[in-house]
Amino acid sequence: MPTDSADPSRRDQILDAAERLFAGQGFARTTIKQIGRAAGVNSALLYYYFADKDQLYREVLQRFVARLVARTMSGSAGGGPPDARLRAFVEAQAQTLAEHPDAPRLLAREMIDYDAAHAVEQIQHLSVTGFRRLCDLIDEGQRAGIFRDDLDPRFAAISTIAQVGWFFVARPAVRILLKQGPDGPSDDVIQAFGRHAADFAVAALTAPAGRAGATARRSTRARSRTS
Amino acid sequence: MPTDSADPSRRDQILDAAERLFAGQGFARTTIKQIGRAAGVNSALLYYYFADKDQLYREVLQRFVARLVARTMSGSAGGGPPDARLRAFVEAQAQTLAEHPDAPRLLAREMIDYDAAHAVEQIQHLSVTGFRRLCDLIDEGQRAGIFRDDLDPRFAAISTIAQVGWFFVARPAVRILLKQGPDGPSDDVIQAFGRHAADFAVAALTAPAGRAGATARRSTRARSRTS
DNA sequence: GTCTATAGGTGGATAGAC
DNA sequence: GTCTATCCACCTATAGAC
Numbered sequence: 001m002p003t004d005s006a007d008p009s010r011r012d013q014i015l016d017a018a019e020r021l022f023a024g025q026g027f028a029r030t031t032i033k034q035i036g037r038a039a040g041v042n043s044a045l046l047y048y049y050f051a052d053k054d055q056l057y058r059e060v061l062q063r064f065v066a067r068l069v070a071r072t073m074s075g076s077a078g079g080g081p082p083d084a085r086l087r088a089f090v091e092a093q094a095q096t097l098a099e100h101p102d103a104p105r106l107l108a109r110e111m112i113d114y115d116a117a118h119a120v121e122q123i124q125h126l127s128v129t130g131f132r133r134l135c136d137l138i139d140e141g142q143r144a145g146i147f148r149d150d151l152d153p154r155f156a157a158i159s160t161i162a163q164v165g166w167f168f169v170a171r172p173a174v175r176i177l178l179k180q181g182p183d184g185p186s187d188d189v190i191q192a193f194g195r196h197a198a199d200f201a202v203a204a205l206t207a208p209a210g211r212a213g214a215t216a217r218r219s220t221r222a223r224s225r226t227s
Numbered sequence: 228m229p230t231d232s233a234d235p236s237r238r239d240q241i242l243d244a245a246e247r248l249f250a251g252q253g254f255a256r257t258t259i260k261q262i263g264r265a266a267g268v269n270s271a272l273l274y275y276y277f278a279d280k281d282q283l284y285r286e287v288l289q290r291f292v293a294r295l296v297a298r299t300m301s302g303s304a305g306g307g308p309p310d311a312r313l314r315a316f317v318e319a320q321a322q323t324l325a326e327h328p329d330a331p332r333l334l335a336r337e338m339i340d341y342d343a344a345h346a347v348e349q350i351q352h353l354s355v356t357g358f359r360r361l362c363d364l365i366d367e368g369q370r371a372g373i374f375r376d377d378l379d380p381r382f383a384a385i386s387t388i389a390q391v392g393w394f395f396v397a398r399p400a401v402r403i404l405l406k407q408g409p410d411g412p413s414d415d416v417i418q419a420f421g422r423h424a425a426d427f428a429v430a431a432l433t434a435p436a437g438r439a440g441a442t443a444r445r446s447t448r449a450r451s452r453t454s
Numbered sequence: 455g456t457c458t459a460t461a462g463g464t465g466g467a468t469a470g471a472c
Numbered sequence: 473g474t475c476t477a478t479c480c481a482c483c484t485a486t487a488g489a490c
Contacts (some may be wrong), residue, residue, distance in 0.1 A: 028255035105339050112332050113253050116399035152407045155423040159390045168390030172343035176354045196382040210287035
């Protein structure tokens with residue numbers, strides 16, 4: 001099985017079809033024959049390019065995450081004050097997911113179904129890049145005195161990212177709540193939510209430290225900020 | 228197939244086993260024979276109690292969501308100011324999910340894989356109860372002047388719920404970020420995150436309206452508040 | 455490289471004894 | 473009610489012609 005070497009077209013053709021199908025119906029329900037048909041080739045050919053179904057799936061995920069990381073990273077590189085950069089980060093995230101509607105499904109399913117076993121390195125990479133960048137951003141804002149410093153940056157990063165992530169994963173519920181059509185929220189609504197999420201996060205982080213926790217104990221910070 | 232009538236024990240025994248397996252590995256990868264084995268009965272017996280695999284899955288989901296709704300609702304009934312009740316709501320949510328670690332997986336997968344087709348009414352019910360209650364809470368706080376009124380209550384509700392939801396769904400990523408063991412975050416960390424999420428949401432909602440959106444346009448509100 | 459044909463295995467579902 | 477035995481469909485993967 002000459003899995004490597006150079007034949008872009010056919011190979012990518014198969015990967016494209018596989019990506020669509022895996023994203024749409026998951027690993028188990030997608031058959032080799034479906035993929036072959038969708039790619040316009042005989043299903044046996046898949047075994048010329050890939051060792052088995054599992055390997056094909058892994059390569060789909062890898063290619064996918066790599067693209068996603070590239071896209072996300074390029075979007076939030078600029079300078080400026082931490083709150084503006086955080087805002088840019090969140091809006092870029094919404095933008096990216098709106099352009100790749102398969103992404104949340106594919107990744108969330110992988111995490112849920114296989115505990116990310118097919119793409120540990122990829123998911124790690126995403127965590128180490130995306131999450132980490134956010135953490136650093138928040139930490140920086142805290143040290144600059146712009147953000148309240150009684151929040152754990154890692155918790156805050158999860159809360160920030162969660163908004164847009166959940167918006168896409170819980171699509172059926174969101175659709176009902178927002179009374180959107182069967183295709184899910186329109187681009188307008190997605191963009192509006194992206195702005196809202198950025199707003200929400202910045203507001204939570206810039207709130208005066210003493211004010212919000214009237215009922216509650218101070219500091220949900222559990223650990224060192226070096227993370 | 229006398230699917231109904233009265234035989235609690237056997238039937239529930241099968242449902243229990245099925246729930247564990249479906250939650251752990253999803254619908255497609257779970258086989259009838261696995262369920263039979265896990266339940267300690269012959270797999271053919273499943274067809275005495277349930278019409279087919281699909282029907283069994285539906286009943287698992289229904290029972291599951293019914294329990295979840297009951298649990299969630301009882302937790303956030305009390306009175307008090309809106310911000311305290313919102314806090315109670317979020318912490319109850321975290322508590323519930325910590326006690327039912329299968330819940331996020333089961334529900335998220337159903338939404339992702341089948342667009343909630345197996346449990347439309349259930350998901351609708353969850354949305355109409357949980358989400359709606361949150362929306363009303365936020366709306367009430369806005370009218371009382373406690374929460375800023377330039378946020379769409381429905382968007383704010385999504386952001387609020389998303390935090391804990393994502394925390395469980397993205398477990399592999401969270402695990403890496405928080406440097407937790409393979410079993411996922413400990414109960415302490417879950418509780419801490421629940422408090423954090425409540426804090427985060429209340430802070431975002433109580434922030435002075437003009438302050439947070441220095442860079443941004445006012446109001447991410449898109450539609451009427453009657454929702 | 456790409457196809458046809460098919461082996462080998464598994465899963466959902468039924469028939470029928472007890 | 474519960475089990476044994478089994479059928480049939482379908483899916484992954486391979487063998488081998490072209």
